[in-house]
Amino acid sequence: MFNRFLTIGILSLLLVGCAGQIKTKYNVTKTFELADKNLAKQKKGGIEIELMPLGEDAYKKSYFTQNINVSYVPFLSDKVVTESKPFKIDFFDGLTAFKVHIINNTDHILRMKDSRVLFIDPDLDEPIMGLTKSSIMEDVESAVPYYNTLMSYILKNYKYTDKTGLEMQLVMILSKIVKKIKFINGFNKEIMPGMRASGTIIFPVTPEQASQGKISFIDMVSKTDKAGNPLEKVRFDYTVKVLEKYWKYNPKTDKDWVEITAEDYKKGQQKNKK
Numbered sequence: 001m002f003n004r005f006l007t008i009g010i011l012s013l014l015l016v017g018c019a020g021q022i023k024t025k026y027n028v029t030k031t032f033e034l035a036d037k038n039l040a041k042q043k044k045g046g047i048e049i050e051l052m053p054l055g056e057d058a059y060k061k062s063y064f065t066q067n068i069n070v071s072y073v074p075f076l077s078d079k080v081v082t083e084s085k086p087f088k089i090d091f092f093d094g095l096t097a098f099k100v101h102i103i104n105n106t107d108h109i110l111r112m113k114d115s116r117v118l119f120i121d122p123d124l125d126e127p128i129m130g131l132t133k134s135s136i137m138e139d140v141e142s143a144v145p146y147y148n149t150l151m152s153y154i155l156k157n158y159k160y161t162d163k164t165g166l167e168m169q170l171v172m173i174l175s176k177i178v179k180k181i182k183f184i185n186g187f188n189k190e191i192m193p194g195m196r197a198s199g200t201i202i203f204p205v206t207p208e209q210a211s212q213g214k215i216s217f218i219d220m221v222s223k224t225d226k227a228g229n230p231l232e233k234v235r236f237d238y239t240v241k242v243l244e245k246y247w248k249y250n251p252k253t254d255k256d257w258v259e260i261t262a263e264d265y266k267k268g269q270q271k272n273k274k
Helices: 007-015 056-060 133-138 146-157 163-180 262-273
Strands: 025-034 041-044 047-053 065-072 081-088 096-104 116-120 196-203 214-224 230-238 240-249 258-260
Touching: 025 047, 025 262, 041 230, 047 214, 047 230, 065 146, 065 163, 133 163, 146 163, 240 262, 258 262
Parallel strands: none
Antiparallel strands: 025 240, 041 047, 047 096, 065 081, 096 196, 116 214, 214 230, 240 258
């Protein structure tokens, strides 16, 4: 089921369902993939890294659907009602996230604290570090752009919802999701010789910005001396590109948003303007 970037659109349709005939809705989303898929899996110095954009399966995890208490006045009523309603949390909206597999074929423990996972923008003087669980938890409101998106949507469509209480709910919900995500770049992350590890890396940049630079794993220790001191290090670089996808949703015939061609999207937009 497709829900990236479209949660608010679907909820809006549900809210206006009784207001009259609903036209087919059209939307365009931007996602990303590796610029060269042949370089998704790279091997250097006994270390193998495979980097892939998060697939749709990543968003089907049950913890991305959370109940939020909202208040509103029902249709044909004059009383404020507070209910717990399920919301699909588009946690990665406004961020760039990848699934990472690392295989350690060296004869030493691969410690992620010895390396750096960065986004390098050629227009910036400093690289952007990948987010960690602790860095997000320190300031969820700033680290997760979807916090403000969802906050604005709820306060607009459920006008009687207490803002302070909502802020507390969203921080708690997003923190709960962060705890469920397995980060590959944790400070204490270690990969034993001959073993593999998988996890997520998240950058505080949009896919559009990410396509202007590269994702780099720097100072991955490929060889050590007998005392465990680094003797050799390797580096892995990846570039991404942005893709546009087009969607339609007809509440009478579609259970969810349906992907369409760019031509059908343009035709639908023109039809809605008439």
